[in-house]
Amino acid sequence: MSNDTTDLEVHFEQDMCLEESQDFEGDRDCDLSPDLLRMVKQEEKQILPHEEEIENIALEEGKVVKIVMRIAKKTKQDLVELLREFKDVFAWSYQDMSGLNTDIVVHRLLTREECKPVQQKLRRMRPDVMLKIKEEVKKQFDAGFLQVSGLPTLFPIPKKDGKVRMCVDYRDLNKASPMDNFPLPHIDTLVDNTAGYSLFSFIDGFLGYYQIKMHPEDIEKTIFITLWGTFCYKVMSFGLKNAGATYQRAMVTLFHDMMHKEIDVYEHIEVLKKLFLRLRKFQLKLNSAKCTFGARSGKLLGFVVSERGIEVDLNMVKAIQELLPPCTQKERAFDKVKQYLSNALVLSLPNPDRPLILYLTVFNNSMGYVLGQHDESG
Template structure:
């Protein structure tokens, strides 16, 4: 498990409001001009440089990198189990293109002091070069063996659906992305050698937290939870390195940003301005499109389904159903829509039987994905309605919110029936559908009064279960 040693906060700065007004109004202009001159943003000793990084060279302090503190109390400990025998992986061979990319990245990381040379490491891992989607290579390290020796950090990550619900419905949003966020946290000196990796240039280890250790995400979540504790759930939401400031009205946005930037200044966290849209009405957050209107499916995920050709292999069908699964919140009776695809996979490991039923289901799915609904977010005191539906092989439901006498979907639920569940009478399937819905939509059932609507006398069955036989 990674242990994060956290200091107490410093006194907040009071000179940030004017700076933020300039930032929100003029940052777009600066992006169009390229790397800005910082003098025009100087106000009461606070400059744009204090929270923004245009390049890695903008890190001040010792050498070219200071991390989240110049006094060294932001340290990550790996908690490696001493009873586990260290593993030194054998050096792997790479093609010339990967060698050149590795050499360039090692030179870059050395120049900014993210890594250092190491002698006689007990743990040693290989570099893995991963091609970026657009251009170039990303250097990763294979920490498979090291991760097996580290206990799992059980620090909880926030529920994505609840964060998305809490964000939608706001007038203005600002999305923040830390510049090499993981790398802004120091490794504990005693654990640096555990991150050692081998290259054709020699042996190196990380002085900062790299990507790859299994608890890196939980460690970063613990960090941001501590930093932004007064703001999270009020004016800010954070999921690992995805940070967002939200405001119900436009007038509130500058003060809300001010509070967040005050914390950034205290702890010297730097943002990447090219990935920080400020003061926008909508944007992508955790794979969803959010706005004041509500929650929409990610257009890229929808397009990925619309662009698919007729599946010809098992992997093609698995790819299709996987893409549908990522959007089930927006899809009415998703399991029923995919039932023909699952039938095509039954009893085969290689070949599939693409039937007319599959063809019809595929066409209807694409038609539906072209008009996925806008989901609403309930407000405090709203009475919600859940509609239940059953079929021969699945149960489904939709949570509805009524606003201005118009019904708005909040969340769709669907589940395939297994084994004995398939043989339930319809009335029992409805009861089971209610149970599944209550479990999956627990936060809504806890916070709101829910009216259940069906075409069956479900209340009598729940009150007198013996009548169902």
């Protein structure tokens, strides 16, 4: 491995001279699959506090985390002390990630025997994009995520900060892989269990997929080609089928005894400490840029959750508000729907001491119903 590293370093140091004005014939946007586009969009999302001021707290030089400004002085002091005590559970670079133990989880790429490998050609790219890819490949190689391989195409996905996200075109590989049907959590359950508390901390893993290693037998299946050679992933790459199921399986393995209990019950500092101890034990790293601590409310999966309950995220209905109304007799009904969806209604949590009432609306060809409670407090 040391020889490969030396050769690669020399190859990278011999930089290619690429003029900005140079372009390739037939350069065009990548024909990304809808599934990959959805994964990219979802991966870029983060859970944010709702309309609250944030301040940066330095854990040490160059390493900061975000907390909400308007929290009780004692709570803030305890929270800052806790974050500094557990600063090692955060990652600020690839080198900060050691990866989850393979005894806990590895990603398998089982393929159907009748499916044969497919070799794809080197994709043409603009010179500026090629240089960004070269930089990212070198960073991932230095971090131990990649190894030199002895056939899929690389897709560069622009990021908001001007960098690129490396996405390999694994469509042929994914077609050959059976579906992993490990259950994912229901959105309504997550939202219901989160709402109703006075203090929230929103956390996110640092490049979570890269913290899970590939099974040694499946590493070669992740090969991709660049101008500087062919490489394969030693960690679970973005864009692989069943990667989400593998990640969810890992989270259940690590936190099964805390789910829907401590993780959702915010006796805040004590619970965060227990969570951080678990993260430290299994070396799962958090992304400080996407974590916020001590919030009173937050945006979660299209809703705003708070102690009051569950509200509509108005940004999610903005597109509906801006739709042009139809020029038909249904215009009035359409406007009513827009107005209803735009109102920031609050869904309160049910009170187990009060009776539930089933409301029905029945027509000849359809029926609607809602289960609710009377709330005298408004």
